[in-house]
Amino acid sequence: MIHDRPTAASQTPHPCGQCQFYEGSVWTPIEPGSVSVLAGRFHRRELEADQVLFEQGDANQGVFCVSRGLIALRTHHADGTSTLLKLAYPGEVIGFRSFLDNGNHKTEARALIPSRVCTVARRDAERVVRASPGVLARLAARCVDEIDRNQARIIATATTSNKERLADTLMELIERHGEVDGEVIRARLPLSRKDLADLIGVPPETLSRLIGRLGKEGFFAFSGREVRIPAEGVRTA
Amino acid sequence: MIHDRPTAASQTPHPCGQCQFYEGSVWTPIEPGSVSVLAGRFHRRELEADQVLFEQGDANQGVFCVSRGLIALRTHHADGTSTLLKLAYPGEVIGFRSFLDNGNHKTEARALIPSRVCTVARRDAERVVRASPGVLARLAARCVDEIDRNQARIIATATTSNKERLADTLMELIERHGEVDGEVIRARLPLSRKDLADLIGVPPETLSRLIGRLGKEGFFAFSGREVRIPAEGVRTA
DNA sequence: CGACAAGTTGAAATCTCTCAATGCCTGTGG
DNA sequence: CCACAGGCATTGAGAGATTTCAACTTGTCG
Structure with missing residues (x-):
């Protein structure tokens, strides 16, 4: 793969550049050539309270960053009950589990309050990851956070x-x-x-x-x- | 980084080549140049029942693959109690959480029965990961497995x-x-x-x-x- | 055999679940 | 404006499960 070298003329602004969570984002730093990939198909979406971002069982559509509001991740069980697994606050990335796994979402994502979510479509995310392994490392770090949180919850359930x-x-x-x-x-x-x-x-x-x-x-x-x-x-x- | 091209003469055998879990290992496929890194400092360790592989709080020493036996991952709490978080069977990788996170082990790893563990030291693992992003992708996949298992456990605790x-x-x-x-x-x-x-x-x-x-x-x-x-x-x- | 750890049992107190009934809030239609 | 349906939340009551602490039994290893 040939990486674009940044020049004053060709440099596309990073689409997350204005985001409050730009520092610490999984999408930066990346190869300059990937910036235009991101910038091109980057998508910002407003959700009303109670609106669904993705359904449990859906094929993964990409990687989502919460930039405002609050998203609930739930799993629905066969008997009609459900479990609230996680609250995703601004700055958090969701959908990365099924992105990494190339599979279906195991949870439903639904806005609890009016929210904004930035999306990088699956294909584009894959392209960026291939060109910029750092993104993968940062996604892995998010996985580790998730593991830590889940283990803390397991321990809390067992001990308190x-x-x-x-x-x-x-x-x-x-x-x-x-x-x-x-x-x-x-x-x-x-x-x-x-x-x-x-x-x-x-x-x-x-x-x-x-x-x-x-x-x-x-x-x-x-x-x-x-x-x-x-x-x-x-x-x- | 310059990748070695494999030639009949220079090819070092992959140290995991004889392992029963070679297929599906996080260490393959990798860049040919990384094979010699792995082969050089790769370490196989036998553990007796009840022997500790790493302590909770230790700095990460590398990535461990269980090749025989059974390893228990426990966290010890302040009040002296402990929680058994995971049983790691042959084929599973442990220690990757703190490897990815560059931090300390949050769990103690102890053999439940006589076991064998293959170790790739931290520094070497980092080198291989840099040269072969596929390793990182496979570690991320292990993270996703872990997340799935933990979520399944959370759900089970809540519903059964x-x-x-x-x-x-x-x-x-x-x-x-x-x-x-x-x-x-x-x-x-x-x-x-x-x-x-x-x-x-x-x-x-x-x-x-x-x-x-x-x-x-x-x-x-x-x-x-x-x-x-x-x-x-x-x-x- | 004897000591120590591991596991089991007993009993009372506490907590939780289930199911049914009631209360509260909101939006709709008369 | 009011009544009321429908959904969410709370309350009641009895059955059931879990916890705790202590006593007791079993197993293990020197």
Whole structure:
């Protein structure tokens, strides 16, 4: 393969150049010749809340970067139930599992709130990866992150009670979605009770009771999808 | 980088050439020039039962392929408990997480039975990966396998009862370790009760009771580390 | 044989699940 | 404006499963 050498004249701007997550993106640095491949067929997509980006079982269409909003990755089981496997925040890459694997998506990706996603089509992504192995290395790094997260979840499930795990999950959500409001931090959870239950791994009734118990203990205060905690030493991204 | 072209005279035999898992190995195919790198510093190591290959927290020393036996990957928690995260059978690659991530091992690797492991030292592995991006792609594929396994475990924990999960785990173990003996399949489990309990995610006492219940139901018959099931349609690798 | 680890059993407390009923919220149609 | 359907969420109650701690048994290895 012949790599284009950058010249002042021929240089195409990197399509992710304006992205807030350009640093740390899997798409940079790459061979100059690949920039035009990316720039050409790069695609930005707006999703409304509840809109599906890809369905479980679909053939992989490419690699997606979340640039705004929040995407939920779920698997649906034969009996109609589903498990919420992951929340993908801005800066995260999704669809890379099936991209690397050349197979079908094992999860459904659905926007929880209005979101924006940048897509690199499969064929183009493959071309860029071939020319720029660094991209593959960075995708592998994302895999490693995913492995770490999943293992942390397995360990948490094995070693902590449901109530603790709910409290931990809430703290993570509050870090992301909370805002200081006087003496308290207030967060509007982006999840339905059902989804939150899936995340903890209990049925919704049990979640409801866990929330009731946590509320009674006083640290967390719930009202619908809103949670409040005292403002003390909690970093709110 | 200049790639050696293979010639009848200069060709070094691939060090994994004799390995039962040569096909499907992450180390093949590679650039001919990398073969001598591999061949030079390749290292084969025999482990006794219970011997440690690497400790949790150690810096990554390289990439390991299990060629015989069985390696357990565990994490140790602050409170002294531990979780058995994975059983690595012959043909599997371990240590790639920390290799890709350039970090420390998050798990301890310990032989459950006498085992053999082939090692490619970190520096050499890096060299080969740079010259042969295909290796990286194959490591990424192993990552994807790992992600799939972990997700399957998360889903199983969330959707099936402990008893079911124990039965499923036993069937997998029997597939690997069982031997047909007349009307029954007999397997000697390579795991202590404690490890088996870790794998299911319950304390040993609960495991003991689960085993008791499964035994009473009649399909499985236990005696110490041996399990027997009726021989019917079960593939025994 | 004896000591120590591993595994099992007992019993009470706690937690969770299931299923059914009720409450809450929202959007629609009269 | 109101009533009401439909979906989500909570609550109740009983059955079932799990945890914990302690006592006891079994197995193993010197």
